[in-house]
Amino acid sequence: xxxxxxxxxxxxxxxxxxxxxxxxxxxxxxxxxxxxxxxxxxxxxxxxxxxxxxxxxxxxxxxxxxxxxxxxxxxxxxxxxxxxxxxxxxxxxxxxxxxxxxxxxxxxxxxxxxxxxxxxxxxxxxxxxxxxxxxxxxxxxxxxxxxxxxxxxxxxxxxxxxxxxxxxxxxxxxxxxxxxxxxxxxxxxxxxxxxxxxxxxxxxxxxxxxxxxxxxxxxxxxxxxxx
Amino acid sequence: xxxxxxxxxxxxxxxxxxxxxxxxxxxxxxxxxxxxxxxxxxxxxxxxxxxxxxxxxxxxxxxxxxxxxxxxxxxxxxxxxxxxxxxxxxxxxxxxxxxxxxxxxxxxxxxxxxxxxxxxxxxxxxxxxxxxxxxxxxxxxxxxxxxxxxxxxxxxxxxxxxxxxxxxxxxxxxxxxxxxxxxxxxxxxxxxxxxxxxxxxxxxxxxxxxxxxxxxxxxxxxxxxxx
DNA sequence: AGATTGTTCTTCGTATACACTTTGTCCGGA
DNA sequence: TCCGGACAAAGTGTATACGAAGAACAATCT
Numbered sequence: 075x076x077x078x079x080x081x082x083x084x085x086x087x088x089x090x091x092x093x094x095x096x097x098x099x100x101x102x103x104x105x106x107x108x109x110x111x112x113x114x115x116x117x118x119x120x121x122x123x124x125x126x127x128x129x130x131x132x133x134x135x136x137x138x139x140x141x142x143x144x145x146x147x148x149x150x151x152x153x154x155x156x157x158x159x160x161x162x163x164x165x166x167x168x169x170x171x172x173x174x175x176x177x178x179x180x181x182x183x184x185x186x187x188x189x190x191x192x193x194x195x196x197x198x199x200x201x202x203x204x205x206x207x208x209x210x211x212x213x214x215x216x217x218x219x220x221x222x223x224x225x226x227x228x229x230x231x232x233x234x235x236x237x238x239x240x241x242x243x244x245x246x247x248x249x250x251x252x253x254x255x256x257x258x259x260x261x262x263x264x265x266x267x268x269x270x271x272x273x274x275x276x277x278x279x280x281x282x283x284x285x286x287x288x289x290x291x292x293x294x295x296x297x298x299x300x301x
Numbered sequence: 302x303x304x305x306x307x308x309x310x311x312x313x314x315x316x317x318x319x320x321x322x323x324x325x326x327x328x329x330x331x332x333x334x335x336x337x338x339x340x341x342x343x344x345x346x347x348x349x350x351x352x353x354x355x356x357x358x359x360x361x362x363x364x365x366x367x368x369x370x371x372x373x374x375x376x377x378x379x380x381x382x383x384x385x386x387x388x389x390x391x392x393x394x395x396x397x398x399x400x401x402x403x404x405x406x407x408x409x410x411x412x413x414x415x416x417x418x419x420x421x422x423x424x425x426x427x428x429x430x431x432x433x434x435x436x437x438x439x440x441x442x443x444x445x446x447x448x449x450x451x452x453x454x455x456x457x458x459x460x461x462x463x464x465x466x467x468x469x470x471x472x473x474x475x476x477x478x479x480x481x482x483x484x485x486x487x488x489x490x491x492x493x494x495x496x497x498x499x500x501x502x503x504x505x506x507x508x509x510x511x512x513x514x515x516x517x518x519x520x521x522x523x524x525x526x527x528x
Numbered sequence: 529a530g531a532t533t534g535t536t537c538t539t540c541g542t543a544t545a546c547a548c549t550t551t552g553t554c555c556g557g558a
Numbered sequence: 559t560c561c562g563g564a565c566a567a568a569g570t571g572t573a574t575a576c577g578a579a580g581a582a583c584a585a586t587c588t
Contacts, residue, residue, distance in 0.1 A: 090571075114537090134359075134361055147579075169396040341568085353543095
């Protein structure tokens, strides 16, 4: 796995710390590093093929984002999302993403709606092909796109971060809930296209309630390392 | 100013990077570093009396929090909150802090309410003394306390960060709006004590609307550096 | 066994070095 | 005068090494 990441990094020209941060995030979200797992600076530096400095800077940001926990003088461990915090996350998402849906409905241009519909089509197709990874990816893109259309950068960046965490929890539980979700997405995009803010909020709320229920069900079994 | 911060740092035992981050945040919020101002690593290192490494780590987090802007190979500058983003911030706060008020109403213990009332009393007294700095401080403490009582760590940390930014904008404009605010605060605490979530939400909303109006009025004149 | 001591691992911070960008300055030529 | 390019300065990005201090764990002694 060290080599995978090293290759992925080599091709780009961004500051190493950003590449490391991105790689670290995805490694955690994808479950390559499991909750509770210890992340020593040396090990990460070796995994990513860089020196310790960029690793340290990436770790601080990852801590601020809630992906790792840093214990002073003891180092970093991958954070452990507990089922308590899942409910909390969804409570916040409910407020934020319903707002995003409303704003999107109020501000979406024809081009915006077309882009959403395109994602919807691709999603339907990928679902038929049983390509779950692609479905999950399109799912993310749709949500992120709606946030972007809302035109509120604060909302967008906060909800995005929250969304990443939700994804993380889902991945760990290996739940996909793919077919169910798309019908709700269509409702949501329809509502956004209509320009009716209230309706868009309701659609987003329905979607989130379903997702929340799925997440909890998913979390029942427990996940991650018992560290 | 370097000495003030150095002294403030010396007494504690936290990692230097955290102390630097805290000092940097408050320096920016208090207007010691103005929007658009360039923050070279060497300069910060000297200001805080530390080496470049802790400074760099603090800067990355400050960037993630939106206080500074880092341009690759060009360094960091203090971010410039524009009047557009003020409206966006309040739109998000409205969703978040009303939720916080509701949760606080539903979960507050008698001790929680007593703590809020104590802050209210101190606030009234400070207002009579015309001690505006203290009033602003108590204002923050009240809001932060409500977030804490909500018991939702995600909500708390996100709203707290947002609140810091609002404070920042206010400070830059030197607005205080002190007397007005406390009547609303009393309404809010009364609502929380009543345990009525809907009522608490309404009170929080009223408070935020007033604060938002004041912030906009404050922003009219413009603030910060034109960089 | 239980307490104490040592050893080892690791983080934390400092210092230093250097390549590479960006920026600003200066100078000569049209 | 104005333009453009050479040149120098400043500052970031990254690596590396070192010492101090803390935490964890094992070995030792009572």
